[in-house]
Amino acid sequence: MFRTTKSQKYIFTLVTLIYWISMYIYVPTLSPYLNSKGFSLQFIGIVISSYGLVQLLVRFPLGIWSDRFGKRKPFIVLGMLCALISCLLFLLSGSWIWPLAGRIVAGVCASTWVAFTVMYAGFFKTEQTGRAMGNISFVTVSGQMIGMLLSGWLADGFHANMPFIIGAAAAVLGLLLALFLQEHAVNDRQGMSLANVKEVVKTKLLWRVSYLSILAHCVLFITMFGFTPLKAEALGAGGLELTIVVFAFMLPHAVASFITATIFVPRFGQYGTIMIGFVLSGICTAAIAIVPSLELLYVTQAVNGFAQGLHLPLFLGLAIKEVASWGRATAMGLYQAVYAAGMFSGPFLAGFLNQQWGLGSGFALGSVLALAAAIFTAIWAGQERKRKKKLPAEMPSSLQG
Numbered sequence: 260m261f262r263t264t265k266s267q268k269y270i271f272t273l274v275t276l277i278y279w280i281s282m283y284i285y286v287p288t289l290s291p292y293l294n295s296k297g298f299s300l301q302f303i304g305i306v307i308s309s310y311g312l313v314q315l316l317v318r319f320p321l322g323i324w325s326d327r328f329g330k331r332k333p334f335i336v337l338g339m340l341c342a343l344i345s346c347l348l349f350l351l352s353g354s355w356i357w358p359l360a361g362r363i364v365a366g367v368c369a370s371t372w373v374a375f376t377v378m379y380a381g382f383f384k385t386e387q388t389g390r391a392m393g394n395i396s397f398v399t400v401s402g403q404m405i406g407m408l409l410s411g412w413l414a415d416g417f418h419a420n421m422p423f424i425i426g427a428a429a430a431v432l433g434l435l436l437a438l439f440l441q442e443h444a445v446n447d448r449q450g451m452s453l454a455n456v457k458e459v460v461k462t463k464l465l466w467r468v469s470y471l472s473i474l475a476h477c478v479l480f481i482t483m484f485g486f487t488p489l490k491a492e493a494l495g496a497g498g499l500e501l502t503i504v505v506f507a508f509m510l511p512h513a514v515a516s517f518i519t520a521t522i523f524v525p526r527f528g529q530y531g532t533i534m535i536g537f538v539l540s541g542i543c544t545a546a547i548a549i550v551p552s553l554e555l556l557y558v559t560q561a562v563n564g565f566a567q568g569l570h571l572p573l574f575l576g577l578a579i580k581e582v583a584s585w586g587r588a589t590a591m592g593l594y595q596a597v598y599a600a601g602m603f604s605g606p607f608l609a610g611f612l613n614q615q616w617g618l619g620s621g622f623a624l625g626s627v628l629a630l631a632a633a634i635f636t637a638i639w640a641g642q643e644r645k646r647k648k649k650l651p652a653e654m655p656s657s658l659q660g
Contacts (some may be wrong), residue, residue, distance in 0.1 A: 268382065270439055272398055275336065275375055277433035279402025280341040280409075282365055282601035284429070285349065285422035287410040287488045290320025290622055292419055293358060294489065300618075302355070304610015306362050308483050311476070311602025313366025318599060322592015323456060324371045331378035331588070336437045338371030348421040364527065364598075367565050373595055376575060377588045396572035397491055404509035408502055413496020430457030460546040461587040465594060468577045472598035473532065474632035475574070477605030478540055482510045483623035485606045487547060488558070490618060494553045507557040508564035520576075529573055530640035534568030534633050543628030548626075574598075 287294070293303045325334055341364050348361035379395045411419040459465070483505075488496075491504045523532040543563035550556045578594035579587045593612070605628070609621030 261388075262634055266633070267441055267596075270436055273434050274436050274440065275379075275395065276402040276405070277429050277436070277542075278335075278338060278342065278375070279399055280406035281339075281346065281426045281430040281433060281590045282368060282406070284406035284410050284413075284426040285346070286403075286462065286484055287501050288419070288422055289384065290391055290486060290489050291492050291501075292414070294492075295419070296358075298355065299455030299614060301610050301614040304485075304606050304613070306359055307480065308605070308607035309359060309362045309608070310366040310369065311599045311604070311606075313363050314370045314412030315368040315596055315603055317367060318373055318596035319589075320591045321370050322377075322588040322590070322595075325377065325592070326586060331374040331381075332437070332440050332442050334371045335375035335378070337422050338368050338374070339430055339437050341365070341368035341371070343434060345432060345597065346423045346427035350420055350427075351528050356637035357487055368448065370517045370595070372400060373588055373592045377579070377591050379618075380490075380587065383407055387595065392576035393517060393520045393572050396568075396575060397513055397537040400509060400513040400516050400568065403511065404505070404513055406504040407509060411498040411501035415501075425635070428540060435531075438443065438493055438547045452658055456589060459589045460593065462590065463582050465590055466597075466630035467575045468595050469597035470524065471570070471632055471636060472574045472594065473601035473604075474628045474635075475537070475540075475567065475570060476598045477628045478544055480602045480605045481621055482544055482563060483560070486613065486618060487556075491553065491556060492546055493554060493618065494510075494550075500553055503557060504560055507560040509563035511561050512568040515565045516572045519569050519572050520546050523569060529577070530643070533570040533573060534636045534640070536566045536630050537633035539563070539566035539569075539634065541626045543590050544622050544629055545626035547623035598621045622652075 283428060290303050293306060294300075298306075321334060325331055345361050345365040346369055348357050351357040369422055376392070376395060380391050382391065409425065410422045413425060424538070436540075486503055487504065487508075496504065519532060523535070527535060528642060539564055543559045543566065546559045547556065574594075578588050582590040605625065609624055612620040612624055
C-alpha cells in the first residue's frame with residue numbers, strides 16, 4: 260500500500276461511478292428493448308446470460324495478469340474502453356449478432372472490475388478491508404442506480420437508443436479520467452508463478468464465499484438485472500414506472516451496502532447477516548411472480564434490494580480477507596469468475612423456463628436458489644462454530660460470526 264492523495268481518490272471514485280453508469284444505463288430497458296425487436300424470451304435470456312459467461316472465462320486470467328504485472332490501471336482503462344464499445348454495438352441494427360456482441364463486450368468490461376476492487380483495497384490497511392469493500396460497494400450501487408434511473412426516462416422521453424448513446428458518452432469521459440490515475444507497483448514478488456496461484460486457490464474461505472455468490476448472482480440477474488422489468492411491463496409500466504421500479508430496488512440496495520459492516524455484522528455476525536439477506540431475497544423473489552399490481556411490485560423490489568445489499572459487500576471483503584496483497588487480484592479474479600457462473604446460468608435457465616411456462620417460473624427458480632443459499636450458509640456457519648470451539652486460538656477473525 261502507498262499513500263494516495265485525496266485528488267487521486269476522488270478521480271478513482273468518479274471513474275468507478277462512471278464505469279457503472281455506462282454499463283447499467285441500459286439494463287432496465289434491455290429486455291423490453293429486445294422484446295420490442297421481436298426476439299424471443301429464450302434469446303433475451305441468452306443475451307443477458309452472455310454477460311456472465313464472458314466473465315466466467317475472463318476474470319480469473321485477468322486477475323492473474325494484473326498480479327503478474329503488478330498493475331491495475333491498464334485494466335481499468337481497458338474497462339472504460341469496453342464500456343464505450345459495448346454501447347456503440349447496441350446502436351447497430353440489422354442482425355441479432357449486434358446485441359449479443361454488445362453484451363459480450365460488456366462482460367469483458369465487467370471483468371476488469373477485478374482491478375478496480377483490488378486497487379481500491381490497496382488504499383486501506385489490511386484490517387480495514389471490510390470497510391473498503393463497503394465503501395466501494397456503495398459507489399458501485401450508486402453508479403448502477405444513477406444509470407438505471409436514467410434508463411427509463413431516456414428511452415421513454417427521447418428514443419429507445421438514447422440510453423446507449425448517453426452510456427457511450429459517459430464511457431468516453433470515464434476513459435479520459437482513468438488516464439489520470441496514478442499507481443505504484445503492488446507486487447512484492449517477481450511475477451505471479453504457478454505456485455503462487457496454487458497458494459491463492461487453496462484458500463478455503465475464498466471458495467465458500469464464491470459458491471454462495473454464485474447463487475446470489477443467479478437471483479440478482481434473474482430479478483432486477485434480468486426479468487423484473489418485463490414483469491413491470493406486463494403490469495402496465497412505462498418509462499416512469501420502470502424508473503420507480505429501479506429506484507425502489509437500488510436505493511435500499513445502496514443503503515444496505517453502506518451499513519452492513521457497521522450495523523448488521525456487529526449484531527448478527529457475518530454468516531447471520533448473509534442468511535438474513537438470502538431468506539428475505541428468496542421470499543421477495545417468489546412474490547414477484549404473483550403480485551397483481553405495480554404498487555406491490557415496488558414493495559417487493561424495496562425489500563429485495565435491501566436484502567441483496569446485505570450479503571454482496573461481505574462477499575467482496577471475505578474473498579480477499581485471507582490473501583496476501585501480492586495475490587489479491589488473483590483471488591478477486593477467481594471469486595468474480597466463479598460467481599459469474601451465476602450471472603450466466605441464472606438468466607439462461609430462467610429464460611428457458613419463462614419461454615416454456617411463463618414469466619413467473621423464472622422467479623420461482625430464483626426463490627429456490629436464494630433459500631438454498633441460506634441453507635448452505637447455515638450449515639457452514641455451524642461448521643465454523645464447531646471449529647472455533649476446537650481451535651479458538653487458530654480461528655481466523657474473518658470467519659467469526
